[in-house]
Amino acid sequence: xxxxxxxxxxxxxxxxxxxxxxxxxxxxxxxxxxxxxxxxxxxxxxxxxxxxxxxxxxxxxxxxxxxxxxxxxxxxxxxxxxxxxxxxxxxxxxxxxxxxxxxxxxxxxxxxxxxxxxxxxxxxxxxxxxxxxxxxxxxxxxxxxxxxxxxxxxxxxxxxxxxxxxxxxxxxxxxxxxxxxxxxxxxxxxxxxxxxxxxxxxxxxxxxxxxxxxxxxxxxxxxxxxxxxxxxxxxxxxxxxxxxxxxxxxxxxxxxxxxxxxxxxxxxxxxxxxxxxxxxxxxxxxxxxxxxxxxxxxxxxxxxxxxxxxxxxxxxxxxxxxxxxxxxxxxxxxxxxxxxxxxxxxxxxxxxxxxxxxxxxxxxxxxxxxxxxxxxxxxxxxxxxxxxxxxxxxxxxxxxxxxxxxxxxxxxxxxxxxxxxxxxxxxxxxxxxxxxxxxxxxxxxxxxxxxxx
Amino acid sequence: xxxxxxxxxxxxxxxxxxxxxxxxxxxxxxxxxxxxxxxxxxxxxxxxxxxxxxxxxxxxxxxxxxxxxxxxxxxxxxxxxxxxxxxxxxxxxxxxxxxxxxxxxxxxxxxxxxxxxxxxxxxxxxxxxxxxxxxxxxxxxxx
Amino acid sequence: xxxxxxxxxxxxxxxxxxxxxxxxxxxxxxxxxxxxxxxxxxxxxxxxxxxxxxxxxxxxxxxxxxxxxxxxxxxxxxxxxxxxxxxxxxxxxxxxxxxxxxxxxxxxxxxxxxxxxxxxxxxxxxxxxxxxxxxxxxxxxxxxxxxxxxxxxxxxxxxxxxxxxxxxxxxxxxxxxxxxxxxxxxxxxxxxxxxxxx
Amino acid sequence: xxxxxxxxxxxxxxxxxxxxxxxxxxxxxxxxxxxxxxxxxxxxxxxxxxxxxxxxxxxxxxxxxxxxxxxxxxxxx
Numbered sequence: 001x002x003x004x005x006x007x008x009x010x011x012x013x014x015x016x017x018x019x020x021x022x023x024x025x026x027x028x029x030x031x032x033x034x035x036x037x038x039x040x041x042x043x044x045x046x047x048x049x050x051x052x053x054x055x056x057x058x059x060x061x062x063x064x065x066x067x068x069x070x071x072x073x074x075x076x077x078x079x080x081x082x083x084x085x086x087x088x089x090x091x092x093x094x095x096x097x098x099x100x101x102x103x104x105x106x107x108x109x110x111x112x113x114x115x116x117x118x119x120x121x122x123x124x125x126x127x128x129x130x131x132x133x134x135x136x137x138x139x140x141x142x143x144x145x146x147x148x149x150x151x152x153x154x155x156x157x158x159x160x161x162x163x164x165x166x167x168x169x170x171x172x173x174x175x176x177x178x179x180x181x182x183x184x185x186x187x188x189x190x191x192x193x194x195x196x197x198x199x200x201x202x203x204x205x206x207x208x209x210x211x212x213x214x215x216x217x218x219x220x221x222x223x224x225x226x227x228x229x230x231x232x233x234x235x236x237x238x239x240x241x242x243x244x245x246x247x248x249x250x251x252x253x254x255x256x257x258x259x260x261x262x263x264x265x266x267x268x269x270x271x272x273x274x275x276x277x278x279x280x281x282x283x284x285x286x287x288x289x290x291x292x293x294x295x296x297x298x299x300x301x302x303x304x305x306x307x308x309x310x311x312x313x314x315x316x317x318x319x320x321x322x323x324x325x326x327x328x329x330x331x332x333x334x335x336x337x338x339x340x341x342x343x344x345x346x347x348x349x350x351x352x353x354x355x356x357x358x359x360x361x362x363x364x365x366x367x368x369x370x371x372x373x374x375x376x377x378x379x380x381x382x383x384x385x386x387x388x389x390x391x392x393x394x395x396x397x398x399x400x401x402x403x404x405x406x407x408x409x410x411x412x413x414x415x416x417x418x419x420x421x422x423x424x425x426x427x428x429x430x431x432x433x434x435x436x437x438x439x440x441x442x443x444x445x446x447x448x449x450x451x452x453x
Numbered sequence: 454x455x456x457x458x459x460x461x462x463x464x465x466x467x468x469x470x471x472x473x474x475x476x477x478x479x480x481x482x483x484x485x486x487x488x489x490x491x492x493x494x495x496x497x498x499x500x501x502x503x504x505x506x507x508x509x510x511x512x513x514x515x516x517x518x519x520x521x522x523x524x525x526x527x528x529x530x531x532x533x534x535x536x537x538x539x540x541x542x543x544x545x546x547x548x549x550x551x552x553x554x555x556x557x558x559x560x561x562x563x564x565x566x567x568x569x570x571x572x573x574x575x576x577x578x579x580x581x582x583x584x585x586x587x588x589x590x591x592x593x594x595x596x
Numbered sequence: 597x598x599x600x601x602x603x604x605x606x607x608x609x610x611x612x613x614x615x616x617x618x619x620x621x622x623x624x625x626x627x628x629x630x631x632x633x634x635x636x637x638x639x640x641x642x643x644x645x646x647x648x649x650x651x652x653x654x655x656x657x658x659x660x661x662x663x664x665x666x667x668x669x670x671x672x673x674x675x676x677x678x679x680x681x682x683x684x685x686x687x688x689x690x691x692x693x694x695x696x697x698x699x700x701x702x703x704x705x706x707x708x709x710x711x712x713x714x715x716x717x718x719x720x721x722x723x724x725x726x727x728x729x730x731x732x733x734x735x736x737x738x739x740x741x742x743x744x745x746x747x748x749x750x751x752x753x754x755x756x757x758x759x760x761x762x763x764x765x766x767x768x769x770x771x772x773x774x775x776x777x778x779x780x781x782x783x784x785x786x787x788x789x790x791x792x793x794x
Numbered sequence: 795x796x797x798x799x800x801x802x803x804x805x806x807x808x809x810x811x812x813x814x815x816x817x818x819x820x821x822x823x824x825x826x827x828x829x830x831x832x833x834x835x836x837x838x839x840x841x842x843x844x845x846x847x848x849x850x851x852x853x854x855x856x857x858x859x860x861x862x863x864x865x866x867x868x869x870x871x
Contacts, residue, residue: 615843658813669837675841773842
């Protein structure tokens with residue numbers, strides 16, 4: 001850690017961990033309900049559970065991104081954060097809005113649009129909050145003398161993420177138009193500007209962890225985010241196949257979204273290549289593990305599993321089935337959850353001065369979480385494919401098909417237990433670091449000395 | 454070899470061009486496509502109220518519509534055609550919550566007008582041209 | 597061995613240095629393969645509905661298409677010459693050839709626009725039928741590439757006039773030229789598929 | 795040896811031949827596609843300097859173009 005103000009990141013990371021564990025709890029509630037055990041129905045009906053599960057995901061990942069922003073931007077701009085009190089204000093208001101939203105879901109306060117269930121009044125608070133966050137970051141960048149590409153890519157990703165939230169806040173009479181713009185938010189987030197953020201954080205981590213020349217990494221960073229946008233923007237078409245828009249979206253969406261895996265493949269090859277090129281190995285093994293697993297698993301989950309059902313002819317049958325859940329789980333885990341865990345693994349030793357970066361708990365957390373998530377993906381895949389065949393091809397009624405696939409949810413719960421053990425271990429490790437201390441300032445220097453030699 | 458300037462131009466230029474194409478297609482879709490495909494002229498106050506109820510009760514948290522939503526309860530795009538209005542209306546205020554096949558629906562307290570509105574919304578959805586979704590099963594085991 | 601071959605063979609056996617730079621070649625492969633996928637889908641749709649496709653194809657004007665092909669190929673020739681002259685140190689000629697390339701590119705756009713306006717006059721839009729959906733999407737995307745290519749060439753033209761490039765340092769010109777040739781390559785696939793064969 | 799000018803002449807010749815042949819009969823489909831593949835190679839090898847490039851790039855483009863042309867020809871037989 002170079003600067004005192006980087007400690008703000010810790011609060012966001014801690015909030016991230018808290019919400020992540022809550023999200024898993026709601027995941028279990030839903031999995032049990034799918035198996036037929038919906039004893040909590042009176043208190044937490046399925047629609048409240050699913051809204052909470054999805055929104056907690058978005059909020060904890062955003063919280064992780066904000067923490068990453070507060071950690072990375074001062075380092076890259078070579079200056080203290082513009083204003084620590086404002087950053088803390090932003091943190092507390094963010095947490096409060098999150099709590100209100102989650103409590104609201106349980107008393108039936110919804111907006112009811114997939115992924116954007118947060119009610120409209122809270123949307124405005126979120127917008128204000130994010131504006132404050134961006135102002136702090138941009139002021140820090142302008143204050144500092146250095147303006148690195150990595151910092152720019154990260155910041156512009158965050159700025160565009162905020163801008164793209166706006167189309168989701170307009171009311172449209174027509175459900176189709178509403179759907180259309182809802183995907184502007186959701187798709188252009190996860191397959192567009194969030195990948196800018198991902199690229200920025202990944203580049204920062206690779207620069208720090210491998211010691212490869214910054215110029216080389218940033219040059220390829222441009223190429224990869226370029227490829228992401230080339231395929232991702234028109235790839236939005238794969239959400240427009242069946243919502244009541246012209247047929248040309250089938251062609252455009254089909255072709256461009258099948259190119260999307262190439263961007264992820266580029267990201268994977270880039271990370272592995274840089275890792276192999278770097279001759280100085282950073283002692284923080286866990287951060288390296290999580291960084292590389294982000295690159296690899298995002299290709300598997302977002303790239304390959306996405307490709308598996310993105311063609312219009314296939315998607316006609318798999319659209320709106322558990323096949324989507326299969327892709328969604330591994331994609332979010334690989335691309336974004338692992339990324340937040342990677343930046344946490346990297347920054348915690350620097351903020352607290354405790355060098356717990358190669359311990360058994362950490363390694364077990366890594367393997368349990370990843371293996372568990374792959375198991376969950378396979379359970380979803382089996383359930384989804386069975387559902388497609390029974391419901392869409394053989395014409396069985398929805399509920400009859402659902403009863404047939406209940407055993408897959410048993411497998412899902414077992415895999416999810418393995419996954420949760422991994423996440424619990426990660427959080428135990430996180431707690432072991434304790435809180436950040438001022439004595440840790442200057443701690444990163446020994447690693448940067450390693451890199452420049 | 455590749456210079457950083459070229460890479461930057463590739464990123465900025467590519468993004469700008471593709472975003473412009475996307476905007477163009479969006480405009481065409483919203484102006485020429487959607488009104489025709491979704492019978493936008495038939496959206497009246499009933500449908501509007503139905504959609505509002507649909508959203509504010511988070512029906513998408515269990516059901517799917519146009520294939521979007523959660524995967525806990527049946528897909529409702531063609532439910533008007535499949536079940537008819539009376540059946541749909543029965544499910545809303547069913548004492549203890551509708552539970553036909555082992556999965557609980559929330560018990561609602563809709564007025565007669567609200568029920569009508571939801572039915573009107575589902576009817577409107579069912580009449581939209583969705584490019585062949587939901588697909589016709591090749592075998593009809595349940596028919 | 598001419599001087600041109602000397603310059604080029606210097607980089608002969610290096611996989612990371614194809615002529616014009618590695619980024620443009622990654623892009624060229626992506627583009628060519630994308631258009632090939634689209635054309636394969638087009639061919640598949642045609643096999644399922646041959647009569648409608650043949651009827652629609654008859655509504656296109658192969659003469660305009662052929663003229664446009666010749667215009668585009670000639671512009672490609674002038675661009676290749678511009679790069680060759682630059683390598684030989686003949687900056688003035690290079691500037692002139694680049695200008696001719698740009699003008700021919702504009703002629704291509706003009707003819708294409710005329711063709712488009714005729715189609716629109718007859719009420720043949722994006723959603724007329726499957727054939728024309730493909731026609732508009734494919735030629736439209738190609739036209740966008742041509743327009744982007746012209747923007748790039750205009751930048752190169754002014755940089756050349758300012759004397760930013762010479763016989764030794766001209767990689768950007770090669771990259772721009774490669775982009776321009778890519779438009780030719782794509783058109784070599786589109787033209788026979790859309791206008792000629794059935 | 796091919797140069798830019800003869801390349802251009804061949805390109806124009808092949809274009810006219812392709813248009814003319816396809817107007818005569820649909821039986822010339824394969825021939826037309828082959829003419830256009832040849833033009834593809836003239837542009838990439840002569841104009842874009844691919845003939846001086848690493849074999850990787852040359853083989854890749856050969857495989858891609860020949861693969862596409864043969865798919866089109868054989869699927870129409």
